[in-house]
Amino acid sequence: MELYVHKIKSAENYIKTFIRWVFLASITGFIGGVIGTLFHVSVEHATEFRAENNWIILFLPIGGVVIAVLYKLFKMSDSTGTNQIISSIRSDQKVPFVLAPLIFISTFITHLFGGSAGREGAALQLGGSIGSFVGSFFHLDEKDMHLITLCGMSSVFAALFGTPLTATLFAMEVISIGVIYYSSLVPCLVSSLMAYGVSLYFGVVPVRFYLSYIPDLTLKTIIMTVVLAALCALLSIVFIVSMKKTEHLMESKLKNIYVRGFVGGLIIVIMTVLLKTGDYNGAGMNIIEKAIGGNARPEAFILKIIFTAVTIAAGFKGGEIVPTFFIGATFGCLAGSLLGLNPGFSAAIGLVALFCGVVNAPIASIVLSIELFGVEGLLIFAIACSVSYMLSGYYGLYSSQKIVYSKLKAEFININAK
Amino acid sequence: MELYVHKIKSAENYIKTFIRWVFLASITGFIGGVIGTLFHVSVEHATEFRAENNWIILFLPIGGVVIAVLYKLFKMSDSTGTNQIISSIRSDQKVPFVLAPLIFISTFITHLFGGSAGREGAALQLGGSIGSFVGSFFHLDEKDMHLITLCGMSSVFAALFGTPLTATLFAMEVISIGVIYYSSLVPCLVSSLMAYGVSLYFGVVPVRFYLSYIPDLTLKTIIMTVVLAALCALLSIVFIVSMKKTEHLMESKLKNIYVRGFVGGLIIVIMTVLLKTGDYNGAGMNIIEKAIGGNARPEAFILKIIFTAVTIAAGFKGGEIVPTFFIGATFGCLAGSLLGLNPGFSAAIGLVALFCGVVNAPIASIVLSIELFGVEGLLIFAIACSVSYMLSGYYGLYSSQKIVYSKLKAEFININAK
Structure with missing residues (x-):
């Protein structure tokens, strides 16, 4: 009898926790969706305005x-931005809410005037602040604050990119590589789907690319993909080191x-004026699309690294993920054609593999390939992500990220990304 | 200068490790593919023979x-089978090679004479023994033996089911839920792809199901999917407890x-004769296919639980995953229609959600849905897996599986699956 009472209590606890998180995550997702949409639209407008008035870059x-x-x-000069959010998941440190308006406005400024940056740093910081705000409002305990x-x-992330499953797995995977709190699966998926729904409702178009050609899984394709992914791993190190060196130099x-x-x-x-092109300002989604269509200038990836490194080192905001997409796609397009692969498909491989190399999150990267490019090339993308993950070493965009297990051995190392 | 020497050495180490694992994993994958194919063909033949000669069940x-x-x-009466393989990944315990021929023959016997069992227990034990054998041959150290x-x-697993990415992620995820050795990503993917290639070469047809209808992601669909997945979570507990109780009773x-x-x-x-059907003997892939086509008998899932529990408790071999597919699909088909969902699609949801509930591996389950059913229903499958994972508690098919973090909180618990 007592056993059954215990079982029913336990079942009650599961159901209560489930309903509680659906509620909390829906609210968070709703707010995240609305603010994400607002942010998305603002950055879009800023980008359009700049395209029509290119003098504004002055x-x-x-x-x-x-x-x-x-x-x-706002006394946030020492804030490490996205790194602060990542550390907060592993500590009882709170995310200051003021980060949210600050990152919103400064990312807007960066895009309006043509700095080279992305949006996901903003997404993670906006989202982290929103989550933390909702959590404080409902007086959650420390462990639930993490979730x-x-x-x-x-x-x-889901509202901005229109990729709810990638957003879910990215948040779960990126904090500590090798450790996944699965208790965040339902909460994160609910809030991602809610935010995605909100963004769709307001007419945000999800990021999707059309691949006109996907090769069969032949031995030649596999080998060339491995080579391309290995090059992307190397490029991820070059990109990260360039970012850090530029930052130290300017500091x-x-x-x-x-x-x-x-x-x-x-x-x-000065660089923009000399190059006579706006290709490297802002996020550059149009250039990414062209690369996946099979066209990219050979020097594009190098220039984008320089533009982004200078932009971020100067204190502009937005994050490095969309630049990563840009660099990966243009590099992939170039290197893939030299390797005899289809240029558009190689651009897609480059995008995903470079992303995997800089964030060290292979599962999120594989799912990203599905949400952006569809499922047909799944195994090839999985190969590219695995290779890029392994060979990109312990470098990473987020220095507060922990890499818990070695990339080469089944052993515990627990080091911060370099 | 020294810095560069160090960097080159480090790069060399990465490349060497990469090439070493491609080599080792290819050999393992090749052997696994050949033996997996042989095993697959044997079980197929046994099943066909039984279908044509149903007296053989006597x-x-x-x-x-x-x-x-x-x-x-062979002094293996006390072997815990798949559990032994799972423990070996976390300890320096070796997998005895004799497990391989034993599980091969006894699974063949089970299928030939019509026991109700799957093939994946055999897959994991055959594969674990093969890996361990190759590792010993090349004198790998303890940590590399795990990989x-x-x-x-x-x-x-990949050779039998034709799902190389699920096979990779399943092996990586299932041992310790919440901890992933990403150093096994390249090795496991290489060996899965190799084995998959070998199985295709020998004409093994990958397990694929065609879904004639996939609902849009409406609120109603989401809610009904959540209910269905919650029921599958409950069913996973019922299934596991039935298995264990039957085992204890018979012991x-x-x-x-x-x-x-x-x-x-x-x-x-006796049960087969009384029921006048062979539907519940063997793996029952034909019944799974029918369920995904939208047709299942309402009592099917209960009968399959009983048949499987008795079969495994009696000492027959093969594993519980294909029975899980059977139970999930027939239950999903029934419960889904009652909930107003499409029966075939619900069968697919049931299959994946029950799988997730019994193995506690949500990422592998989501990828399984992609490899079996395609990508169109991805978000709905992800919802089903998340819910089933959360609500299925700490029950699991493999009692040597560790669940490292709580399903309800961001906290370390490190318990064995019940």
């Missing part, structure tokens, strides 16, 4: 100063953050 | 005795293993 240096002033004003912060992160040479923002902006302006 | 009791004799003869055992497991009432094998076989024979 104001980028001033934009850099404004961002520095904003962060100083709701993950919910928030995945919701805004040491330009100690004053206003000067740094101004000079960084100025460098981007 | 010999099932004798089959039970023969299996008991075989295991006694190569995983390689072996995923290779035979305590029939202490002699030969008698147990004989009586267990006899019970199956």
Whole structure:
């Protein structure tokens, strides 16, 4: 009898927890979806405005100063942004809510004036702050705060990219590579789907690419994919090291953050004027699309690395994932054709493999390939992600990310990404 | 200068390890593919022979005795089968190679005479033994032995089911839920692909189902899917508890293993004769296909639970995954129609959700849905897996499986599956 009472209590606990999280995650996802949509639309408008008024880039240096002033004003100059969100999942440190408006406005400024940056840093920070805010509102305990912060992160990611399952698995996988809190699966999926639904309702078009050609899984295709993925792994290290070196260089040479923002902006302006193209400003989704269509300039990936490194080092905001897509796709298009693969398909491989190399999250990367490109090339994408994961070493975009197990051995190492 | 020497050495180490594992995993995958194919063909033939000669089921009791004799003869009566393989990944315990021929022959006997069992237990044990054998041959150290055992497991799984990515992720995920050795990603994927290639070469047809109808992602569909998945979670507990209770009952009432094998076989024979159908003997792939086509008898899932519980408790071999597919699909077909969902689609949801509930591996389950049913219903399958994972508690088919983090909280618990 007592056994049955115990069992019923236990079942009750499961159902209560389930309903509680569906409720909490729906709220988080709804807010994340609305803010994500607003953010998406703002950045879109900024990008369109810049496309029609390319003189506006001349104001980028001033934009850099404004961002520095904003962060100083709210005493967040030392904030490590996305890294702060990632650390908060593993500690009892709270995410300051002011991060949300700050990252929103400064990413908007960055895109309006033509800095080279993405949107996912903003997505993760906006989302993390929203989750943390909702959690505080409902007085969640420390452990549940971790889950709701993950919910928030995945919701805004889902709203921005239209990839709810990638968003869910990315948030779950990226914090500590090798350790997955599956208790966040239902919460993150619910908030991602909710945010995705909200974004669709407001007419946000999910990021999707059409692959006109997908090769069969022949030995030649496999070998060339492995080579391409290995090159992407190498490129991921080059990209990350370039970012960090540029950051250190600018920090040491330009100690004053206003000067740094101004000079960084100025460098981007000069490069843009010299190159006579706006291809490397903003996120560059159009260039990514062209690459996946099979066309990319051979120097594009190098230039995008330089533009992004300078932009981020100068203090502009937005994140590095869309630039990663850009660099991976243009590089893949180039390298793939040299290897005898279809250029458009190689661009897709490059995009996913470079993403995997810089975030060290192979499962999210494989699912990303499905949500962006469909399922037909699944095994080839899986090969590319595995190889890129293994060979990209312990470098990573997020230095607060833990890599818990060795990439080469079945052993516990628990180090921070370099 | 020294820095560069160090970097080159490190790069060399990565490339060497990569090439080494491609080599080791290819060999393991090749052997796993050949043996998996041979095993597949044998079981197919046994099944066909039984279908044409249904009197053969009368010999099932004798089959039970023969299996008991075989295991006694090789001193493996106490072997916990698949659990032994799972434990070996976490310890320095070796997998005895004799497990491989034993499980091969006894699964063949089980299928030939019409016991109700699957093939994946055999796949994991055959594969684990093969991996362990190859590892010993090349004198791998303890940590690499874990990886190569995983390689072996995923290779035979891939050859049998034709689902290489599921095989890879299943082996990686199932040992310790919440902890993933990503260092096994390249090795397992290589061996899975190799084994899959070998099986295709020998004409093995991959398991694929055609879904004639996939609902849109409406709120009603989502809610009904959640209900269906919650029911599958409950069913997974019922199935596992039935299996364990039957096992304990038969062990305590029939202490002699030969008698147990004989009586267990006899019970199956009597039930088969009384029911006047062979639907519940063997793996029952045809019934699974019918369910996914939208047709299933309402009592089918209960009968399959009973048949499988008695079969396995009597000492017959093969595993519980294909029976899980059977039970999930027939239950899903029934419950889904009652909930107003499409019966065929619900059968697919039931199959995947029950699988997820009994093995506690949500990522492998989501990928399984893609490899079996295609990508169109991805988000609905992901919802079903998440819900079933969360609500199925800490019950599991493999009692040596560790569940490292709570299903309800972000906390470390590290318990064995019940």
